[in-house]
Amino acid sequence: MIYQGKQKIWSEYQKEIPDDHWYYVRSCIRQNFFPASERMFTEITRNVLGKDIYETPSHTTCGGIAYHCDTIPQETVMTIVARQFALMTEAGYENYVASCITSFGNYAEILETWHEFPELETKIRELLWKACKKEFKKPKYLAHSSDLIYKFRGEIAAKGRFRLVDKETGEPLRIVEHIGCHYAKMFPHKGVGGAEYPCVLSGMIEAWGGQVIDYPERRHCCGYGFRQYHVQANRGYSLSNTHKKFESMEPYHPDAIITNCPGCPYFLDRWQYVIAEQTGKTYGRDGFGIPVFTYEELAGLVLGYDPWDLGLQLHQVAVEPFLDKIGIEYDPSAKYKGLDKKDILRPGLPQNLKCF
Amino acid sequence: MSKDNIVIIGGGIAGMTAASRLLRLGYTPIIVEESDHLGGHVAEWHKLFPDMAPAQDIVQRLAEEVSAANIFLSTRVLFINRLHDTYIVMLNNGVSIQAQAVLIATGFNLFDATKKEEYGYGIYDQVLTNRDLERWFTTGDDPRLNGHEVKRAGFVHCVGSRDVKAGNTQCSKVCCVTAIKQAIELKEKFPDAEIWCFYMDLRLFGKKYEDFYINAQKDYGIHFIRGRVSEVSEGLDGRVIVKAEDTLSGKPVKVTLDLLVLMSGMVCNATINPIATSLGIDLDSDGFLRSKDNISHIVSSGRKGLFLAGACTGTKTVPETIAEANSAALDIHLYLTEGK
The missing domain is CATH 3.40.50.11810 (Rossmann fold)
Structure with missing residues (x-):
């Protein structure tokens, strides 16, 4: 393995990640699977790093799961995403950070598609207006939340125990x-x-x-x-x-x-x-x-x-x-105490996989 | 001996062949070569298909034939200005030449295989290019091969050729037959080795190429898999793991190899482009210099006194390059003798 070869490639794939003021959108499923992760993202970015991270309860699914399961038309997904961008615009932000990888890919794909086919973007703007009387600006910067933690990895290391x-x-x-x-x-x-x-x-x-x-x-x-x-x-x-x-x-x-x-x-x-x-x-x-x-x-x-x-x-x-x-x-x-120290019950133990 | 000055930019086999022919026609051409030696890419090659002729033979023969020419090695052309019916060629060593004719024979560059990141060149130790392997055939010295017994090897065709994403849609013409040649040479060095060639489709148009391909299968037992390599990774023991698709059997293929050779294709040698375009020579859609036409005037630039030969106008085999260089020399002679 030639580590310098990887470094050369990395140097060609650096993206601009603004330092502050992000509109944050959560994932549909992460809070069920690993419930503290998104909470920890806001905790670290806001309270450890002192960043402005905004989120709104009006945010919905991006439609990505349905899109990748081939159960939803692309125009519908685009209109859902256009509404998310409208919420960001209304909140006064232009940096959009997604918690979900599929959402991130979805946003990137839609922005790229609109770039290549501007008439489609016009159509989606019309559909959004008809659906909920909203308008939007496209994000100036799009990031995945791991991009932000990557950007601040050195500060996290410096503050780490x-x-x-x-x-x-x-x-x-x-x-x-x-x-x-x-x-x-x-x-x-x-x-x-x-x-x-x-x-x-x-x-x-x-x-x-x-x-x-x-x-x-x-x-x-x-x-x-x-x-x-x-x-x-x-x-x-x-x-x-x-x-x-x-x-x-x-x-x-x-x-x-x-x-x-x-x-x-x-x-x-x-x-x-x-x-x-x-x-x-x-x-x-x-x-x-x-x-x-x-x-x-x-x-x-x-x-x-x-x-x-x-x-x-x-x-x-x-x-x-x-x-x-x-x-x-x-x-x-x-281990199995909730936030209020209430017992949240213990799971059954597997036969072969050693667990506590 | 004619007093006309003819500047040949490029000291590869195109430039040398044209110079050799011009010397015989009574001129003393001036060769300007950027590197410190003549012969270009062929000078780095071991044997040439399909007769397995040593590449050094042709380079040495041409070097002897052009020894009477004026040769500037390690020299670059800074710019060329047109002055009436002549060209003022300014070199980076301070020499200025007033030339009645200029032949551009700057050849090609090998595609940078690191751009095909999925193949891992420059990342995984046992991934080589066709040039690396050829150098090893010639010098016998490469730390990736020294002292290693190659038991399994693979060749990936069309690396950076016919590849829209890589920005090169052209076929490099020589990679298919070069892969077969190198596979045979490798097999001769390691008779027990199993060798796979991963190809899109085989383009073996030249004289005896098809025979060469059949011999590779019949006499050397080389496997040909029609399908693209999707990714390469490195195992714990340093060998490379190659995933591909066998489109004939309709199944994925995964093999672990001691050596993977990438057949890097030809791309234009862009260093001449600013000078060429300043003289009114356009670039073609493939990035190579555009000839007056691609059928009967390949060596003509369409500009008076300005000629083209070899792979500066597109991918070429060695015989094609030599034929073009001879043709260019004759056209230059006719241009200088029959009136400008």
Whole structure:
């Protein structure tokens, strides 16, 4: 591996990310899968970094899931997105940051389509006006929320309590990065680092002290793939994709996986349970799995937030061995306590995948 | 001996062939070559298809033939101005030449394979280009190959050729047969190696090329897979893992290789473009210089006293380049003797 070759490519795929004043839109599904991640994004950007991040409850789905499942016309998706832009315009912002990778890809694709076919943009403006009497300006800057954390990775490291380092050996932890397919595979120049060797997550890993693992199936889909999972008959295909990735990364003995997509951490985390129950195979040490984190969760850990406030108890794969390796303190008895210290009940334990 | 000055820009096989022919016609041409040696790309090649003739033979023969010419090595043309029926050619060494005729023979550049990021050139150690492999055939020295036993190797055709995304829609003509030649040479060095060629479609139009292709399969057991390589990655042991589609069997292919060779195509040598366009020579849609026409006046620029030869006007094989250079030399002679 020639690291300088990657650096050369990264230098050609840098995007302009404004420092402040962002209109933030959440994902449809992330709050169900990893409930503290988006909360941690606003916590870090507003309270740790002092940035102006605005959001509105009027924001809706972008229509991306339906679009990628082929169940919605493109004009309808565009009109939904035009309404989101109208909300941003009404709020007085011009920098648009999306939490969801598919939304980000959706916005990028629509803006590019309007650029190529301006008559379509005119049509969508008419449709939006007819539907809800709204007008909009297009975002001056479009970013994914991982772009912002990437931009401020150095400040997060400087303010952090922990580094991604084995406290016993001092060695950097070995971290797999998994980029959502809709981040840069459609428009390489819209993502930090391009499509083939993105550095948006690897940059965070390195800034926070870890070592990036490049393994053969790094580019492969996590297994979600929309129609692979949402069409029930295809779910075996979804699982086999995830299985392929784990078989490929296993020889590198990763300590954790970091992702920037709503679906990827969910499927990489939950399918490890299914693989373990079906085949008896686990990919971590001593019968554990490989923990899968969102970048907000990992940033939160670096900054010293309580793991249970980050929602890590809702992961299928146990995170405790990873926390122990770094030396992050946690209270095992508080794992299944809610914010008000009320017991939120314990899940049943799998047979083969070791969990607490 | 004629007193007419003829400046030949480019000391590759086109420029050398034209100079050789002009010397025999009684002129003393002036060759201006940017690098420190004559021979261009061919000087870096090991053997030439389809007869496996050593490339050095042709370069050495031409070098001997042009030894009486005036040769400026490591020299660039800064600009050319037209003055009545002549051209003032200014060189970066301070020399100014008043030439009655100028031949542009600046050839091509090899496509920069790092632009095809998915193939991992410059990222993965065991990914080479056709030029890298050819140098290794010639010198026997490459850290990626020294001391390694190649058991499995692959060749990717059309790297940067016929590729809209790469900005090059032209076929580079020579890559298909060069891949076959290099696969055979590699097989001769490593007789037990398994070798795959991944191609879009094979364009083997030249004399004996098809025989060459059949021999590669029959005598050397080289596999030809019709399909594009989608991505390349590196395994734990440093070998490269190649994913492709076999469009004939309709199945995906995944192979682990000791070596992957990218057949980088030809792109225009853009260094001459500002000078050429200042003299009224247009660029064609493929980025190469535009001839007066592409059928009967390929070596003519359409400008008096200004001629073109070889791969500066498009992708060419070695025989095509030599034929064009001879033709250009004759046209220059006719131009100078029959009146301007």
